Amino acid sequence: xxxxxxxxxxxxxxGLREPAIYGRTTYTELLAMIRAWAADLDLxxxxxxxxxxxxxxxxxxxxxxxxxxxxINPAAYTHTSIAIPDALKAVGLPAVEVHLSDxxxxxxxxxxxxxxPACEITYYGLxxxxxxxxxxxxxxxxx
Numbered sequence: 001x002x003x004x005x006x007x008x009x010x011x012x013x014x015g016l017r018e019p020a021i022y023g024r025t026t027y028t029e030l031l032a033m034i035r036a037w038a039a040d041l042d043l044x045x046x047x048x049x050x051x052x053x054x055x056x057x058x059x060x061x062x063x064x065x066x067x068x069x070x071x072i073n074p075a076a077y078t079h080t081s082i083a084i085p086d087a088l089k090a091v092g093l094p095a096v097e098v099h100l101s102d103x104x105x106x107x108x109x110x111x112x113x114x115x116x117p118a119c120e121i122t123y124y125g126l127x128x129x130x131x132x133x134x135x136x137x138x139x140x141x142x143x
Contacts, residue, residue, distance in 0.1 A: 008075030060087040085118035096134035099124035
């Protein structure tokens, strides 16, 4: 089973950006954790990160016919993008939304997710473990 892991804006700065909120795990460390969890689940993962909304849409569209599911942390675009959920709906792949922080207990604008309706489930506030939960969900879904 092949999963595309997509990370949105500023996630490349993990470990530096507001560590009290997002933790001290770096982006490189996060990818290594996801790779290890995927291997344990007998999943193959590829990664894509961009700070640009259109590039994220392009990555989602390119997943069609190549991947069995998408694990996405749209970051700030969660609360602003219509194009990202439209792309997720268009490709029709099972998708899981992940957020490192507990967006429901932060600023009010972060409580609205335009992406969630295009995803089967959302994990938030679990730190990196949310990605593990997302991989486990996609694996169980394929059985």
